[in-house]
Structure formats: C-alpha cells, structure tokens
Amino acid sequence: MxxxxxxxxxxxxxxxxxxxxxxxxxxxxxxxxxxxxxxxxxxxxxxxxxxxxxxxxxxxxxxxxxxxxxxxxxxxxxLDTLPVTVEQCFIADLLEDVMGAVRLYKQHKNVSVSVQCDDDLSWYLDSELVYMLINDAIINALRYGKQHIQVSAFVEHDELVIKVEDDGEGYPLHMLKQSQTRMAEFTLSQGRTGLGIFFARLIASAHTRGQKKGRIILSNGGLYSGSVFEVKIP
Missing domain, CATH: 1.10.287 (Helix Hairpins)
Incomplete structure (x- = not known):
C-alpha cells in the first residue's frame, strides 16, 4: 500500500x-x-x-x-553510544569479583588459579566493561587450560597491565593474527571466538589518555608455555 x-x-x-x-x-x-x-x-x-x-x-x-x-x-x-564510565577502581577487588563469578566452573574444572595483585593498586577505568573483558579471558583460560592459571595485575610503562596465563596448548594462529588486525578490517567470520577478540579490543581501545589507547595482546609462551592474554590500559 x-x-x-x-x-x-x-x-x-x-x-x-x-x-x-x-x-x-x-x-x-x-x-x-x-x-x-x-x-x-x-x-x-x-x-x-x-x-x-x-x-x-x-x-x-x-x-x-x-x-x-x-x-x-x-x-x-x-550508534556511537558505547557507555564508558571511567572511575577509580581497586583492581584486586575487581579480580576478586571475577573469581567469584567463575567459582563454579573453576571447581568443576579442578584448575588451580593464582591471583597476583597488590591490594592498593587502583586505576581509572570502566570497571563494568573491564570486568566483562577479564571474565571472558579467565573463562577461556579455564576452558583450555589444564592445571594452572595465573592472573596478574601491575603497572608497567605508565600503563595498567592485566595478564591471564594458562598451561593449555596456546592460541591458534588465526587468533594471533586477528588480535593484530586493524579494527576497520576486522572480520567476525570466526564465530564467537572472533566476537570475543573484537569485543575485548573494543573495550580496551575505548580507554584513552592523551594520544594513547588501551589495547590487548595475545601471545603464546609465558609462565606456563600456554596462552597469554594481556590488556593494557593507559
């Protein structure tokens, strides 16, 4: 009509x-x-x-x-409306909340998870978005790790670094490549795995200070010769 x-x-x-x-x-x-x-x-x-x-x-x-x-x-x-609310956050509290959320899955997998973070370490960030990012990283580590996972948070080169390391087989090559692809050229054809990487990069890059943007780094090796997930926030 x-x-x-x-x-x-x-x-x-x-x-x-x-x-x-x-x-x-x-x-x-x-x-x-x-x-x-x-x-x-x-x-x-x-x-x-x-x-x-x-x-x-x-x-x-x-x-x-x-x-x-x-x-x-x-x-x-x-819609250019991704809500980013930057406030002071104590990182140890954030990691404790994440570990509480994955408690059942951790018990089921029977994996040892150690958390290394100073109690007084704080940073200005969107705690809800970073919580989701770290939660997803730890869930993936629990899924693919075998016995040991370490979560650490520290300041390096004037950036907050949160690192998740496991003793699994490591990231496949296509994930390592996707983590370095320019956002404008990123493809979601890899399914949920691709979406998770894209989402993590989106959250990290939404945190800016001056000319610096947050970023994620995926690599293999680290403490347990497995996957290493890092988010760096200026």
Missing amino acids: PETPEHPTHHIDFSSVLAAAVHDMKNSLSLLIQSIEQLSEVIDAADNQANAQVASVHYEATRLNTSLVQLLSLYRTQ
Missing part, C-alpha cells in the same frame, strides 16, 4: 527490535544464573555428578549471557 496521510507506512527498525530482544534475554539469563548459583549451595558436596551438571549448566548460561552482552555493546557502538 502506498504511503498516504491516512495510511502512513511504518518502517520497523529490525536492529532496534533485535537489540531490545537481546537486552530482555540478557536479563532473563542473569536471573537464571543467580538461581543456578543458589541451587549449587544446597547440593550435597559429595554428589559429584549433580555438582558437575550444575557447573556445566552455569558455564553455558554464563557463556550465553556474555555473548548477549557483547552483541548489545556492539550494537551500541554502531
């Missing part, structure tokens, strides 16, 4: 509808994750099968929630 004053044509912005749906799904998943965590507290610690199932469901729900958060944030960047 042609557009007339009596019958205006309404164009539905599908991307906005999708963003609203993603936001609603994310909220529902957050409630589901809370319920799973509450369930884990009442299960008999000796029931290994039940605890393993709960940990597996918690991991998958958390993974989906992370992906939805990433998609929603990417949509907002298309």
